[in-house]
Amino acid sequence: MKKSYQKRKWLILVFTISGLLYATTYIPQRVITTTPSSVARIHIFDGQSGYELDLSDRDDINAVMQNLNDVTFQKGKVSFGYMGYSYRITLYDKDGDELDEFIVNSADTVRYRGFFYTAKSGRIDYDMLDEWMQELKSYPED
Secondary structure: OHHHHHHHHHHHHHHHHHHHHHHHOOOOEEOOOOOHHHOOEEEEEEOOOOOEEEEOOHHHHHHHHHHHHHOEEEEEEEOOOOOOOOEEEEEEOOOOOEEEEEEEEEOOEEEEOOEEEEEEEOOOOHHHHHHHHHHHHHOOOO
16 A cells, blocks of 8 residues: 555656646747857748748848847747748758758747747847848849
């Protein structure tokens, strides 16, 4: 009888601690934490038009990364099974290795590692992404 009580006590403790740890993932936090200096190239794919853009200019990279690093997000619902998106952004280091990837759906929503995140402080500079894509679309095709 005593062993059963001890076992139940430990299970309750383990589930409680696991639940609390999982709950902390819902505290608003910065989601994109890659340092701007480690990013050598940013690949942006427009999920609406199929256009893609590579940014390698240091000022452009710093502008994007500073903006993303300044936004605090609240974790939301699971994003598995959802189709379509505005911009898929992939960050690469100087060796061409992928550092991170996420989807920007709007100025206040990203999909990252299987979840939707909503901006709680700050906003994604969605207009800047739109402007770059509009410039790309305005070039005549070769």
